[in-house]
Amino acid sequence: MSNDPLVPSNPDDFEKLIALLCQQSGYTVTMPPANTKGYDIELKNGVQCIAVQVKNHKAKCSIAQVQKFQEYLDLPIAARFSSGWFICANGFSQSALTHVETERPNNLCLGTYHNGTVVWNYPKSHEAEAAIAAATMSAAIDVQRPLKYIGVFTCKGGVGKTTVAAHLAGAFALMGHDVILVDLDPDKNLRKLFLQDPTDEDGDASLYVPPKMKGQEGATITVLNHDQWNEDHYKDTKIVICDCSPVLTENPRNLVEKFNYCIIPTTLNPLGIAKHADVITRTFKHIRQLSVDAEMFAIINSYDVSKDAEKRNGVLLDHLQRHIDLYAATDSKCQLIHPDAAKIRYSVALLYWGYHIIEGSKPQLAFRETAGRSYPRTDFLQLAEYLENHTDIDKLRDIEHVIFQPRE
Ligand SMILES: Nc1ncnc2c1ncn2[C@@H]1O[C@H](COP(=O)(O)OP(=O)(O)OP(=O)(O)O)[C@@H](O)[C@H]1O
Ligand SMILES: [Mg+2]
Structure with a gap:
């Protein structure tokens, strides 16, 4: 979980918060059916179709998680997506950032939610970066799963x-x-x-x-x-x-x-x-x-x-x-x-x-x-x-x- 007090600790709520921010930035938001693998939110804006993956882990997101998302974007089932956004609550590990900075994938953006905004870690000058008012979410949903x-x-x-x-x-x-x-x-x-x-x-x-x-x-x-x-x-x-x-x-x-x-x-x-x-x-x-x-x-x-x-x-x-x-x-x-x-x-x-x-x-x-x-x-x-x-x-x-x- 982020140190940011505005980040909901429930993953579903965090997902909804990011969805709302994207909507407020002019994207049409579609939430996929429960248990959809590979991404959490689908965004559309003109010809752009973006798969968004959202994580609110306490630890920084790892290179393995970034690689997994990258591989998902290359799969035939992800062909409709023009790019992928990986947005998390607590940043990315140095290895993950080094990985993208060396490979320089052109269909991937990494961003960190902070204080009502998504700050883009990769690429640095992402056009979607915008200050958006923080939305607060209520109604915690208990996720039952076979852990x-x-x-x-x-x-x-x-x-x-x-x-x-x-x-x-x-x-x-x-x-x-x-x-x-x-x-x-x-x-x-x-x-x-x-x-x-x-x-x-x-x-x-x-x-x-x-x-x-x-x-x-x-x-x-x-x-x-x-x-x-x-x-x-x-x-x-x-x-x-x-x-x-x-x-x-x-x-x-x-x-x-x-x-x-x-x-x-x-x-x-x-x-x-x-x-x-x-x-x-x-x-x-x-x-x-x-x-x-x-x-x-x-x-x-x-x-x-x-x-x-x-x-x-x-x-x-x-x-x-x-x-x-x-x-x-x-x-x-x-x-x-x-x-x-x-x-x-x-x-x-x-x-x-x-x-x-x-x-x-x-x-x-x-x-x-x-x-x-x-x-x-x-x-x-x-x-x-x-x-x-x-x-x-x-x-x-x-x-x-x-x-x-x-x-x-
Ligand atoms: N099947 C195996 N074949 C060959 N070497 C093995 C095998 N399993 C473990 N080893 C070797 O045995 C050593 C001890 O293994 P490991 O460190 O996994 O044990 P451990 O129970 O975790 O030890 P510790 O109590 O110190 O945490 C290591 O050098 C490892 O490479
Ligand atoms: Mg051991």
């Missing part, structure tokens, strides 16, 4: 919480969902991994994930700190994934209470397994104390799929399964996902994920293909699919999507 919280938590450090949180977000983004990643770990690794400008620690941490099939919309991953996350300001978001601190008490209680699902990554290594199974049941207990309804899923990370490991893995898995089954007898919402259904394989791509920070290149996921395949991508899509099939998360599915890519 789902997924916590990635375990009491044990270094078993892949951050890796799983980021790439599960990547899998949902590939499926067309905008995802918010809330970084609860005091180390702020997730933030660092998605930072657009490594020299600006508080800057834009986001990623635009292009669509996998032509003609579809891409999606965004946005990393926020706990205090930047506000349900009411991200009305397009249906999935929030929290990368937790391994110290339960360091995670804000009010957020853990909201977890619909909790993913508990674990490795299947012989040395730690007896102790480790105990870590998982302790984790179940911790989460249950705070969230009565959360469904909890332990998933094997760094799984060794080689033939050599098959027998050992079987023995270790039986041991772990017995331990978890014993616990699940008292809490049926806790389970171990069998690796045949979903697992995260050990991969060099995941081991070296984060190299871009050292190299100084842009954020990326470990979904790059090697010889036409990406095991991390397949594994995380499979985990997302497992969640869709075993929870009510599939209610999110309101767009056509293909989970598995055809092999080339």
Whole structure:
């Protein structure tokens, strides 16, 4: 939400306010049907037809969000729009502005609502800039939507919480969902991994994930700190994934209470397994104390799929399964996902994920293909699919999507 007291905090009201300003500037305003994707307001003025996207987030709008809107404008379904305006309440990240200033798209304008006016950030001398009296909106409308919280938590450090949180977000983004990643770990690794400008620690941490099939919309991953996350300001978001601190008490209680699902990554290594199974049941207990309804899923990370490991893995898995089954007898919402259904394989791509920070290149996921395949991508899509099939998360599915890519 903007610091401007005249900005309504309800997204619908903010949208109406911008619509009114545009109307007062001489545009004919059409509000699209509810749940229209890609834009919020349609403007007409002579031959001009403009798609307007409106955001009243507390954080600055990210490069990923701008890229997503740009890609929407290039889709055949957006062909009638001569240009697109992205208007927000709290400005754009430096990366987003650098992005448009370097690419110089001629069909895109970025503006910030301030004190009754839209101030254009790009291009600077936009003709539509005009001082318009502020309109105040009343009647807050409560937006009901199926927002789902997924916590990635375990009491044990270094078993892949951050890796799983980021790439599960990547899998949902590939499926067309905008995802918010809330970084609860005091180390702020997730933030660092998605930072657009490594020299600006508080800057834009986001990623635009292009669509996998032509003609579809891409999606965004946005990393926020706990205090930047506000349900009411991200009305397009249906999935929030929290990368937790391994110290339960360091995670804000009010957020853990909201977890619909909790993913508990674990490795299947012989040395730690007896102790480790105990870590998982302790984790179940911790989460249950705070969230009565959360469904909890332990998933094997760094799984060794080689033939050599098959027998050992079987023995270790039986041991772990017995331990978890014993616990699940008292809490049926806790389970171990069998690796045949979903697992995260050990991969060099995941081991070296984060190299871009050292190299100084842009954020990326470990979904790059090697010889036409990406095991991390397949594994995380499979985990997302497992969640869709075993929870009510599939209610999110309101767009056509293909989970598995055809092999080339
Ligand atoms: N499937 C995998 N294959 C190979 N390496 C992996 C895999 N998953 C995680 N790693 C590596 O393991 C290390 C620890 O992972 P990560 O940082 O995600 O764990 P964490 O649980 O978030 O740790 P912390 O408790 O410190 O927050 C990282 O170096 C990561 O690259
Ligand atoms: Mg971590």
